Amino acid sequence: MPPRRAVTGRSQEPRQRFAEELRLLRAQKGDSLRQLGEILGWDSSLFGKMEKAQTLGSPEVVQALDQHYGTRGLLLTLWELAAGDPTQFKERYRRYMSLEAEAVSMWHYAVSVLPGLLQAEGYARNLLSAGGVRGEDLTRQVEARIGRRTLLDGEDAPRFRSILSEAVLRTPLKDAGQWRRQLEQLVADANRPNVTVHVLPFSSGLHGLDSTAVMFLRLLDGRAVTYTENAHRGELIEDSGAVERLQRAYDAMRDLALSPAESQKFVKQLLEEVPCDPST
Incomplete structure (x- = not known):
């Protein structure tokens, strides 16, 4: 089977793709990191680290982001793929x-x-x-x-x-x-x-x-x-x-x-x- 061809031009590495999606969704909604923290009740620095792929955050945080952006579970799905990526930290x-x-x-x-x-x-x-x-x-x-x-x-x-x-x-x-x-x-x-x-x-x-x-x-x-x-x-x-x-x-x-x-x-x-x- 030939290797899968990249269609979107975006990262195919799960952790980086998750971070990219977070950055894109926040830019589309027009929120600052501070505003996002105030709305969802977590420290804004957490969202900054998630968007830089420094951390994945917890499922509770990702579920709140899914609700905020109206993505109907997309972010949680990406989070699960990133968390299960064998190139990252052990379980x-x-x-x-x-x-x-x-x-x-x-x-x-x-x-x-x-x-x-x-x-x-x-x-x-x-x-x-x-x-x-x-x-x-x-x-x-x-x-x-x-x-x-x-x-x-x-x-x-x-x-x-x-x-x-x-x-x-x-x-x-x-x-x-x-x-x-x-x-x-x-x-x-x-x-x-x-x-x-x-x-x-x-x-x-x-x-x-x-x-x-x-x-x-x-x-x-x-x-x-x-x-x-x-x-x-x-x-x-x-x-x-x-x-x-x-x-x-x-x-x-x-x-x-x-x-x-x-x-x-x-x-x-x-x-x-x-x-x-x-x-x-």
């Missing part, structure tokens, strides 16, 4: 990703690797390669991961706090140049007004999250949800009692971490230890 991440796009603040603990939002391209590529990702799939996943960093950009970006176990920073990349660039980016990220970075030194001893990488999201409605992860699986926790227990463990661990200023100094000292590229 267990999709619900989390939709919530992350709506978060007003996020706080995180890293056990062994940097969180995706703080990863430079070289670090992301090495990490995904170590997990067995290859070829075009590797390129797509690196682009998707680096694209998520835009969540931290702009005046309406959520506040993000990350506590890094010292083990994260004591596990360098084999390429000294790439490792230097990662540490430099970490220093730059820590200087963003909406980003706070702590280092949890080995000397802090044992704590309640020793083996658990965890991300907390504070949502627009005031709820908090948690995503826990290890090398083999992730779990989204929305039960308020379970989230509260994890929050208490996080708060106790945060009390053991270095201050942001001390943490900056720690990372800069590591940076000084990385061999310089002789070609620079």
Whole structure:
């Protein structure tokens, strides 16, 4: 069978096609992002991120857009195709990703690797390669991961706090140049007004999250949800009692971490230890 011929000239990649349709419908209706947010009751930044294909949003948001634009389920159909696209994030991440796009603040603990939002391209590529990702799939996943960093950009970006176990920073990349660039980016990220970075030194001893990488999201409605992860699986926790227990463990661990200023100094000292590229 010959390959399908493009008729409309528009993207045949599901996620991009969904974003294109959102931009076109809003332009036809003459709404600004702010007006759209006021009418539908979600933060306007969410719709901006959806139109840039940075997030898909939740089914509830898409159903509201379908009703607003009178598209009779078309947008929800496109959303389902985009959410099922194998080139995008695995199933267990999709619900989390939709919530992350709506978060007003996020706080995180890293056990062994940097969180995706703080990863430079070289670090992301090495990490995904170590997990067995290859070829075009590797390129797509690196682009998707680096694209998520835009969540931290702009005046309406959520506040993000990350506590890094010292083990994260004591596990360098084999390429000294790439490792230097990662540490430099970490220093730059820590200087963003909406980003706070702590280092949890080995000397802090044992704590309640020793083996658990965890991300907390504070949502627009005031709820908090948690995503826990290890090398083999992730779990989204929305039960308020379970989230509260994890929050208490996080708060106790945060009390053991270095201050942001001390943490900056720690990372800069590591940076000084990385061999310089002789070609620079």
